[in-house]
Amino acid sequence: MAKEIERRGIPVALISAIAPLPIAVGANRIIGGRAIPHPVGDPALPPDEERTFRKMLVSRALDTLTTEVQDQLVLPLEGP
Amino acid sequence: MSKTRVVHYINQFFAGIGGEDQANVGPSVVEGPKGPGLVLQKILEGSGEVVATIYCGDNYVNEFEEKARDAFVEYLRRYQPDVVLAGPAFTSGRYGLACGLVCAIARELGIPAVSAMHPENPAVELYRSRVHIAPTAATTAEMLDSMSRASTLALKLAGDQPIGPAAEEGYLSRGLRYSQVASDDVGVRTVDMLMKRLRGEDFDTEWPVPTYDRVRPAPPLEALEQSTLAIVTSGGVVPKGNRDGLQSARATRWYSYSIAGRPSLSSEDWESIHGGFDTTHANRDPNRIVPLDVLREFEARGAFARLADTMYVTTGNQSGLENAIRFGEEISDELVKTGVDGVIFVAT
Numbered sequence: 001m002a003k004e005i006e007r008r009g010i011p012v013a014l015i016s017a018i019a020p021l022p023i024a025v026g027a028n029r030i031i032g033g034r035a036i037p038h039p040v041g042d043p044a045l046p047p048d049e050e051r052t053f054r055k056m057l058v059s060r061a062l063d064t065l066t067t068e069v070q071d072q073l074v075l076p077l078e079g080p
Numbered sequence: 081m082s083k084t085r086v087v088h089y090i091n092q093f094f095a096g097i098g099g100e101d102q103a104n105v106g107p108s109v110v111e112g113p114k115g116p117g118l119v120l121q122k123i124l125e126g127s128g129e130v131v132a133t134i135y136c137g138d139n140y141v142n143e144f145e146e147k148a149r150d151a152f153v154e155y156l157r158r159y160q161p162d163v164v165l166a167g168p169a170f171t172s173g174r175y176g177l178a179c180g181l182v183c184a185i186a187r188e189l190g191i192p193a194v195s196a197m198h199p200e201n202p203a204v205e206l207y208r209s210r211v212h213i214a215p216t217a218a219t220t221a222e223m224l225d226s227m228s229r230a231s232t233l234a235l236k237l238a239g240d241q242p243i244g245p246a247a248e249e250g251y252l253s254r255g256l257r258y259s260q261v262a263s264d265d266v267g268v269r270t271v272d273m274l275m276k277r278l279r280g281e282d283f284d285t286e287w288p289v290p291t292y293d294r295v296r297p298a299p300p301l302e303a304l305e306q307s308t309l310a311i312v313t314s315g316g317v318v319p320k321g322n323r324d325g326l327q328s329a330r331a332t333r334w335y336s337y338s339i340a341g342r343p344s345l346s347s348e349d350w351e352s353i354h355g356g357f358d359t360t361h362a363n364r365d366p367n368r369i370v371p372l373d374v375l376r377e378f379e380a381r382g383a384f385a386r387l388a389d390t391m392y393v394t395t396g397n398q399s400g401l402e403n404a405i406r407f408g409e410e411i412s413d414e415l416v417k418t419g420v421d422g423v424i425f426v427a428t
Contacts, residue, residue, distance in 0.1 A: 001314065001394075002425050003295040004408025010415055011298040012312075016427040018142050021173060024206040028297040036103075036139050036174065037357040039315075039426050041368025051374065054367065058374045058424070062383060065422040066304050069297035 002027045011069075013061035015039050019076060029064040031057060032077035084128035084238045086231075087159050088117045089166035089182040091175045095135035100358040103174075105137040106144075107151035109159070116223060120165065123224075123231045128238075132159040134182065138174035139357065141181060148178075152185050161191060163238035168196035168216045168226040169203070171330075171398040174356075176203030183211040192237035196230035199252055200401050212237065213252045218330075218398070247284075307421035310388035312411060314396025315362070315369040315428040316354030317345065327395055328355030334394035334407045336414065339387070344373035354428055356397035362428075369426055388420050396427055 002012040006028050016022050017033040033039025040054045060075050067073060092102045094115040113121040113130035121130045134155050141148045156164065164186040166179035176195075180203040183193035187210055196214040197203060204213060212233050216226035229250055236243060246253040262269060269286070276283040301307045318326050324335050339345075345366035352362040352369055367373045370391065379387050392411045396404075415423065 001312065001396075001404050001408035001411065002423075002427075003293075004405055005312070005412045005415065005423055005425075006298040007295045007408075008412045008416060009298045010412065010420060010423055011300060012423040012425050014425045014427060018174065018177065020177065020206055021202050022427065025202060026294050028295065033426070035143055036428055037100075037359065038361045038368035039428060040371040040374075041361065041365060043361045043364070043368070054371050054374045055377070058371050058378065061424050062304060062378065065307075065309075066300045066302075068300050073297075 011065045013064045015057060015061055017077075019074060023072060023074060026072075028069050028072055029061075029067070030072065030074045031061050031064060032075060033057065034077065083126075084124070084163060084235055085131045085159070085161045086120070086124065086128050086234060086238075087132050087134060087156065087161035087164050088113065088120055088130050089134045089164065089179060090115050090117065091169075091172075091178060092135060092137040093175075095133070097135070097137075100356070101360075103137045103139040103358060104143075106140050107134065107136040107148050107155070109134045109155040116168070116227065119223060119227050120231055123228055124235070127235055128231070131161060136178060138172070138178060141178040142174050145181065149181070149185060152182055153189065156186055156189055156191060161186075163234045164191055164193040165230055165234045166193065166195040168214075168223065168230065169198075169201060170216055170220060170226075171198045171201055171218050172356075173202045173398070176201040177206070179203065180207030180211060183207065187211065192234070194230050194234045194237060194251075196226045204252060208252055209254050209256065212243070212254070214250065215252055301422050304384050304422075305382055307384050308386045308388055308419055309375070309384050309422045309424060310415055310418075310420040311339070311370055311372070311375070311391040311426075312393075312423050313370055313391070313426045313428075314394055314399075315426055316352045316359075316395040316397070317350055317362070317366055317370050317393055318353055320349055320351045322351070322353050326353060326393065328353050329395065329397040331395040331397070331399060332403055334392060334411060336390045336392050338389055339372060339391050340389035342372065343376050345370050352428075354395050354397055356395075357428060369428060371424070371426070375424065384422075388415075388418060390414070390418070
């Protein structure tokens with residue numbers, strides 16, 4: 001889906017907890033998320049820290065939209 | 081001849097541990113067959129034996145790959161199989177990836193390995209060159225046939241028998257080429273093929289050209305602060321009650337929902353109906369899938385101009401490629417029509 005949208009010239013920041021999948025399928029802008037059931041959340045964190053974490057991911061996603069991409073841009077989520 | 085020692089890999093569901101609520105369980109191993117391994121054991125009868133079954137939660141393998149890898153290496157060293165068989169995983173993406181990983185690890189340890197899954201399982205693309213994968217139908221209804229195909233391949237590989245081309249042996253093409261001696265020289269074969277083509281008959285090329293469907297990256301947004309962004313998700317997040325009846329798996333439709341004026345997605349009004357993971361955490365706070373709360377903050381701060389009033393939703397669970405492409409095209413039409421410049425896409 002992300003590829004078809006990019007094909008139309010609209011950049012897509014794809015947040016996914018399983019980066020190998022979109023990498024294999026060929027998405028262009030990939031941001032590693034926390035977990036499959038909650039890519040942009042982390043129930044293990046207190047609410048304010050969880051929100052900070054979500055902000056960090058969304059901020060990364062926004063950055064990829066303004067980044068020139070040659071091959072594939074992959075921003076993995078560093079360890080828990 | 082002694083029986084072939086087979087180690088079988090299955091996920092938490094087939095191991096009888098539980099469904100999505102148990103997808104986070106770590107790796108384990110038991111001696112003998114378990115779940116679909118009983119079918120495998122029956123097929124192998126006389127020629128092979130399932131000496132152990134490794135199982136793990138689908139989320140765990142994908143989220144803690146390094147830890148899972150360490151455990152799998154230890155289990156494989158402990159049971160010293162002649163061959164590893166993983167799955168069948170049918171269309172389950174996470175299970176398919178786990179099967180691919182186990183097989184790839186086995187190969188690194190010098191153990192032949194086979195998996196089985198649907199040709200459209202996303203793990204196929206990732207592992208096909210390293211692992212022999214038997215094709216399966218989309219659902220578990222074909223367990224017996226799928227397992228038979230995989231076990232035939234497994235026994236061949238374990239017995240050091242040469243494996244022929246994919247088309248003959250019935251596994252998914254690995255994209256590798258091997259030399260063989262042809263019956264006729266190249267001129268004769270070329271003219272034969274040309275004649276077949278001219279007569280409109282079927283012919284097989286000896287040199288299939290690989291097709292990589294790569295999309296050229298869209299140009300970056302020049303001014304984020306002047307851009308309109310839209311949310312697209314395959315996380316199955318819908319208005320509570322799912323009035324449109326979006327499917328929880330194998331979705332054939334997508335829906336658009338208004339988020340105009342909403343500061344965040346409240347658990348009172350929204351829920352995920354995704355059938356491929358445990359939605360407990362997402363349903364306590366749907367912003368864990370669709371980060372509307374935080375996007376509103378960035379919008380208010382002027383990081384980007386505006387969030388589109390509409391978000392686009394489907395369920396990415398055992399999805400067919402054809403549908404996914406169609407969803408992408410149809411949603412693109414809407415995005416272009418409504419002047420959206422960029423997309424935040426959350427995939428679960």
